[in-house]
Structures are given as C-alpha cells and as structure tokens.
Amino acid sequence: MRQLIDECAPLIFRAVSDIGITEEQILSLLGPATDTRLADVAMPCHSLAAIFQKPPVDVSEEISGLISTFLEGIALTSSMNGFVNLKADPAWLSARAMKLLPDERLGVSKEKPRKVVVDYSAPNVAKEMHVGHLRSTVIGDSIVRMLEFKGHDVIRENHIGDWGTPFGMLIEHLIDIGEDDFALDKGISDFDQFYKEARSKFDNDEFFANRSRSRVVLLQSEDDDTLRLWRVLVNVSTSYFNEVYDMLGVLLDDRDLMGESAYRHLLPQVVERLEKSGLLEESDGASVVFLGGKWVNRKGEPFPVMIRKGDGGFNYSTSDLACIIDRVERLSCDDLLYVVGTPQKQHFEMVFEVASRAGLMQNWHNAKHVNFGSVLDSNGQMLKSRTGQSVKLVDLLKEAIYRADESISEKNPGLTENDRERVSKMIGIGAVKYADLSTDRSKDYTFDWDKMLSFEGNTAPYLQYSHARICRIFSLSPLSRADVKNANIIIQTEEEENLARCIVNFSEAVDNASSTFHPHKLCTHIHSTSSAFASFYEACPILKSDDHTILKSRLALCDLTARTISTGLGLLGIQSPEEM
C-alpha cells in the first residue's frame, strides 16, 4: 500500500512533530501490515518505546490518538500490541478506484525511458526446442511486455546458436541426406533426429569427422557454397522457431534474430581490446583473462575466462563480450538483460567483470543475468519424456491445448467448434505460461499437468474464468462497460472493500514485478484480485440489485476487475477469453 503510506506519512509527521518524532523515523517505521485483517499499513512503536521511556503499547496508543483526526477520510486509525494500525478508509478506496475507471493504464505510471536490450529464448539451429527454451522465452516475453508498458525502449534479441564447430558436421550431414529433402521434410518435425544422426556419424565415422572439420574451416572463411548450405539450415530452423513462437503467442519474430553469427566479425576486436587493456594472458597456448579473487579451480589455482582457444577458435565468452560491445556501442543501450538459466550464473559474472575491467561497458550500464531454475518432474528430476529424451516443446504445447480442449468440451458443451478451438488454445498455452511465471523464476519449478490446467487455485484457467464470468455479466447487463466509466463507486460490504483494495494496488504490483524482473509478483496479485472477486460475486448481487446506483457501482467494480485481470495477464503474455 505504497499510495496509502505516501499520503499518510506527511500528515502523521504534522500530527506528531510536537512530541519529537522525526519524519525519517516515521518513514522508516511505516510499512505494509503483516496481518492484513488488522491493517493495510502498520507502524511498530517498539523502538520508540526506549526513547519515550514508556511501554510500546502506550506509545502506539498515544500516537494513534494524535493522528486519527489528521487521517480522516484516508485511513482508519487504531492501535494494538504496540502497533499503530492504518486501514484504508472505504471512502479513500472508492475515490482511488473511481480515478481508475477512465484510466486505460489502471494507474500504472510510465518511467523515464531506458533503452533495454533483453536477450532471451536462444534456441539452437538444427536442434529441437525444449523446456529450457520455454522458460527463457516465456519469462523473457513477460519481462519485455512489462518494461514496454512501463514506458521503456525495449530491444528484443534472440541469440540463436547458429555458429560454431557443430556446423561442420551439420552441413556435411545435410549434404549427405540432400538439402531438398531436408527443407521439405523438416518443417515442424524432428530436428533432434537430424542432430543425433550427424553426431553419431561424427563420432563413429573418421572420414565424416574429417569432412566436418574441413567444413568448419570453410564456414569460418566464409566460403560461398558453405554459407549457402548454412543458410538452408538457419532458414529452416528459424521458420520452425517462428511456428513455435506463433503457437506460444510471444512477441519474437525474424526482426529480433541476433544469432552468434552476427557477432563473428567482432571477435578479433574483442581480443584486440582485451590485449590493449592489458587483461589478456597466454596460458597453455590459449588467450585467457585471469580475474583472480574467488575464481579458482579445484586445485586453488586461478581459473580463467577463455577468450581464444589453443586452436585459434573463439568460444562463448568471446561471443558474449562481442555482444556487449555491439549492444553498448551500436545500440547505445542502458541495460542489458540476459534471460538465461541459473547454471550459467558464474559465466555471466565473469563476462560482466571482464567487460567492466576492459571498459567495454561503464558503471552506469546495468548488465543483469535474469536467471531461472530448471524444470523438474514430480520426482524432482529434470523433466524428461518417457523415452528419457528432453521433452519437445511443440509436443508439450500440443498436449496442453489438447487437455484444455478436453476440459472445455466437458464443462461448456455449448461452445461452437470454432470458439472451442480458439479458447482451448488460449487456456492451454496460458496454463503452461502461467505455471512457469507464477513461481519465483530463480528457483527450480515442478511441472505438473493436472495442476496447471486445473480451474481451481493459482492457475491461468481460474483467472481466465473470472474474466469470462465478468464478461458474461456485462452481456446480460442493461449498462455497458462504457456506461459505468462515470460511476460513483459505493463501498458497503467487506467484499467490495477487499476487491477495491486489490484494484487500487494493481499499479504497485506491476511496479514491483517489473523493477525486479519477477513476474510471479504480478501473478500473486492477480490471483488475489480474482479471489476477492469470487467472494464479492457470491456475497453481492450485481444485476439483481434493486438500487440503480448500487447496480452501477458494482458493475464499475466488475469492469475494473476484468481490466485488472486482462491487463495483468496481458503483461504475462496470456490472453483473456470473453467466454469459455
């Protein structure tokens, strides 16, 4: 309840300045109440007790008595157990809620724009997309949407794995099976098989392995025919990625592609600049940077960042440094976000450290590894398919849609074929995304079909259902959504009060989620809102209320709730069906 604190703090200070409490003390003590039944905002007075030489209970009572008239119309004041408790006055809540009625943004402010590069998704060419890419794609998409909503200039970058030594064997395998067949067959089928066949030939066939190695050299020297074959692999892969992105409903498209190949001409420059800054050292024939400090290997010896391998090739640290140069110098970005799994934490720490020391980015650049945990099955193991392979993303999405379709067919047989198909896609995909986004991204997450597709609990279908219910109410209502924009919101019941409180707090939830890149904070808030709505819906007749002003007021709350849910879900990349 940031808004309530902001409004109350100066008034409290005015009320208590006589007894010698400073504004700093008030601001540091005021905070969200832990017990939300008692208060929205609380001020513990235990630390003041020592100063006044009185028990905390007496201090809180005294302060409560002094401030209550100053906060009239804003918050209701009480005291208990040494706490001053402030509960938002229903009149204040309704005034705040009414302000949001004509506001498309539901009170969410825009910030001073920063230019933010978000690096996410990053599938590999000629490889299947799996659940790891799902997390990066879904989390990245949501972060992009939140940052754009907050007014930032966001540049999406899909750093696909489209360069490097594996492409020797992939191109040779492509030649073997014939490129025409490949392009025709591979549309949305099995890349894993293609990759595995290539790998197997590389490992078992010395002649093939030698061809592959020569092919890498040709690729790196940009031989025309080799590049042409390489493009076949890239094009078929990216059109496949696009099909998956389309199915997922994320913002990524071809314009966002910035694969590793895009940085290959910058790699020698990285070496040059590190050399010039004196960071580069030779070690066992390779060029490396030793950072010292906590970065030591098993034997306690310094552990380096590999810049140029002994064979003259570059690897991923070099490529990431080239990316930083490009993003800082060509794009002039302020922030660099990397939506990549937690296992690569150390890698990014080291790369950022090298980039800073080499002056590739400045203090005011904010480079952040937006890490995420692994996807586990119900046994706490990394999620695998029945055959022990990593799960193909398309299969997973298809199953989600299929399962959603089954549920809807059973629960609402009245839907037309067309609507059912459209809605099952929204629900199935929404369920997968929400399950991923609703827990702290930095922790591992447990994948569970039944839970994510359940229409109960903290799931997308539950939230979508709340939204659909409200749309249904308006379809039966004498007043339209537009008609209630000027409504006088009257809060009479506890359920109306709780709902209004959720609606008013939406902007704060968006700010918390976007500033920390933690979408689950937004999920938690939308779920509370939905839950408050369900209670309101049971307790407060809407269309059946006999008083027209109450009807209008409650419909206004419905409108705000629906927009809170759909805007919130929208920021998570999830659609809100109007019926389901």
Next chain:
RNA sequence: GGGCGUGUAGCAUAGCCUGGAUAAUGCACUGGCCUCCUAAGCCAGGGACCGCGGGUUCGAAUCCUGCCGCGCCCGCCA
C-alpha cells in the same frame, strides 16, 4: 577442496532484499452452500519446533555464523 544457490503443513508455493503482531496462498482433506448473474464457484474447519545449532536484537522464516541434506559451476562445449 573452492564458489554459488536452495531447504517453509501430505504436496506445490509466497513471504527473506528493506527484521515486527496468532507465518500466508493453492491443491489434497473434513463439514456446509445450487428453484438465484457460469458450483469451472463460495463459506467454515483441521493440518508447520519456517532443515539443525549458535549469535545480533526489545523482537528473527527474514540479518550474521557453524553444521547437515539437495542442486549447479570450477580451461579450451554453449
């Protein structure tokens, strides 16, 4: 061996950054509520030495420290 992370009811999680009251939510469980706007819902209830031990503090799930369990990383893969 070093580094990083993690441990909260039967299960899945939030709260930890920035210390406050009887630790929150969902599933599951128990008991209620459909001639009434979608019961895909609501209401009520039981269930937790917040991994273990120390420390700091008026006050610790939260901060510090030591253990224990689990996971990831530690030179030419990305």
